[in-house]
Amino acid sequence: xxxxxIGVLSERTGVPASALRYYEEVGxxxxxxxxxxxxxxxxxxxxQLSLIALGKAAGFSLDEIKGMFNxxxxxxxxxxxxxxxxxxxxxxxxxxxTLRDALRHVAECPAENHMAxxxxxxxxxxxxxxxxxxxxxx
Amino acid sequence: xxxxxIGVLSERTGVPASALRYYEEVGxxxxxxxxxxxxxxxxxxxxQLSLIALGKAAGFSLDEIKGMFNxxxxxxxxxxxxxxxxxxxxxxxxxxxTLRDALRHVAECPAENHMAxxxxxxxxxxxxxxxxxxxxxx
DNA sequence: TATTGACCTCAAGTTGGCTTGAAGTGGGAT
DNA sequence: ATCCCACTTCAAGCCAACTTGAGGTCAATA
Numbered sequence: 176x177x178x179x180x181i182g183v184l185s186e187r188t189g190v191p192a193s194a195l196r197y198y199e200e201v202g203x204x205x206x207x208x209x210x211x212x213x214x215x216x217x218x219x220x221x222x223q224l225s226l227i228a229l230g231k232a233a234g235f236s237l238d239e240i241k242g243m244f245n246x247x248x249x250x251x252x253x254x255x256x257x258x259x260x261x262x263x264x265x266x267x268x269x270x271x272x273t274l275r276d277a278l279r280h281v282a283e284c285p286a287e288n289h290m291a292x293x294x295x296x297x298x299x300x301x302x303x304x305x306x307x308x309x310x311x312x313x
Numbered sequence: 314x315x316x317x318x319i320g321v322l323s324e325r326t327g328v329p330a331s332a333l334r335y336y337e338e339v340g341x342x343x344x345x346x347x348x349x350x351x352x353x354x355x356x357x358x359x360x361q362l363s364l365i366a367l368g369k370a371a372g373f374s375l376d377e378i379k380g381m382f383n384x385x386x387x388x389x390x391x392x393x394x395x396x397x398x399x400x401x402x403x404x405x406x407x408x409x410x411t412l413r414d415a416l417r418h419v420a421e422c423p424a425e426n427h428m429a430x431x432x433x434x435x436x437x438x439x440x441x442x443x444x445x446x447x448x449x450x451x
Numbered sequence: 452t453a454t455t456g457a458c459c460t461c462a463a464g465t466t467g468g469c470t471t472g473a474a475g476t477g478g479g480a481t
Numbered sequence: 482a483t484c485c486c487a488c489t490t491c492a493a494g495c496c497a498a499c500t501t502g503a504g505g506t507c508a509a510t511a
Contacts, residue, residue: 180487180488181487181488182487182488191469191470192487192488193469193470193471194468194469194470196489196490197468197469197470201468210477210478211476211477211478211488211489212476212477212488212489212490213476213477213478213487213488213489214488214489222437225437226412226415226437229408229409229411229412229415230412232372232405232408232409233372233408233409233412234370234371234372236467236468237467237468238467243416243419244415244419249419250419250420254420254421257416257417257419257420258417258420260416261413261416261417261420264409264412264413264416265413267370267371267409268406268409268410268413270367270370270371271367271370271371271402271405271406271409272406273367274364274367274368274371274402275399275402275403275406277364277367277382278381278395278398278399278402279395279396279399281381281382281387281388281395282388282392282395282396282399283392299360299363299364318457318458319457319458320457320458329499329500330458331499331500331501332498332499332500334459334460335498335499335500339498348508349458349459349506349507349508350458350459350460350506350507351457351458351459351507351508352458352459374497374498375497375498376497452511453510453511454509454510454511455507455508455509455510455511456507456508456509456510457506457507457508458505458506458507458508459504459505459506459507460503460504460505460506461502461503461504462501462502462503463500463501463502463503464499464500464501464502465498465499465500465501466497466498466499466500467496467497467498468495468496468497469494469495469496470493470494470495470496471492471493471494471495472491472492472493472494473490473491473492473493474489474490474491475488475489475490476487476488476489476490477485477486477487477488477489478485478486478487478488479484479485479486480483480484480485481482481483481484481485
């Protein structure tokens with residue numbers, strides 16, 4: 176039975192031990208047991224942390240991530256809610272695609288004033304159309 | 314010449330006036346002039362704010378966004394740097410795609426233990442493969 | 452001319468997500 | 482048996498990105 180000390184888990188995932196303790200405090204992960212005072216983690220925690228990293232990169236708060244997959248990888252939310260979050264991510268992907276294209280454009284277009292460039296204008300219309308894939312605090 | 318009062322700009326973009334002043338403080342936007350003490354914004358600020366919203370949704374800090382398009386829509390960074398940021402966004406899009414699929418999976422899969430489900434395992438391998446599209450504080 | 456109300460500044464407060472520091476604990480190699 | 486050192490707790494501190502509040506300005510309407 177291969178259990179991981181917090182230091183090993185930290186090194187293996189790149190997440191600082193202090194952050195791991197914090198994640199536990201907010202209910203995102205949990206050690207399978209304690210040896211003395213020391214937390215012993217199961218190997219599945221490594222994959223949980225990948226998911227958490229992904230959720231963070233997507234701009235979700237730790238609380239929201241908790242709703243998607245809790246300490247067992249099972250969601251705390253109803254299916255419909257999860258589908259809505261998936262849809263929100265889809266919208267965000269479209270927004271990011273526009274942003275990426277806009278960025279590549281300003282990197283390549285020789286025009287000195289991008290605001291005047293027709294291609295950029297086109298991208299801006301898409302940007303405005305995007306309007307809030309809006310996950311945020313509240 | 315159609316200038317916008319901060320209240321109008323705020324209402325039109327959904328960004329609170331306090332946030333607009335803050336954006337100015339950090340150098341993201343600027344009024345074209347002041348009438349008395351009051352800021353008067355040009356209409357292009359509306360599109361700038363769309364771009365800013367997009368960048369925020371992508372997880373960029375205000376400082377990073379400033380590097381992409383400054384108050385004139387022109388970048389403060391060299392092309393190569395912008396291309397790298399575009400590439401980072403591409404990686405993030407792939408990560409988000411995986412997250413979305415994982416989410417849809419847990420919403421649909423009847424298995425009680427997702428960690429055991431082969432399809433989920435497959436998604437997790439992708440999640441681990443993603444490993445840091447890593448934009449973050451310094 | 453007086454009042455209104457949207458604007459202004461500046462300082463302080465808030466929230467999320469951690470990090471840092473001080474002081475203590477305990478498993479395992481010597 | 483002792484020492485080390487990675488671990489522990491708990492409180493406080495920190496940063497970004499704003500928000501809130503107190504007190505002030507001023508253009509336009511009544």
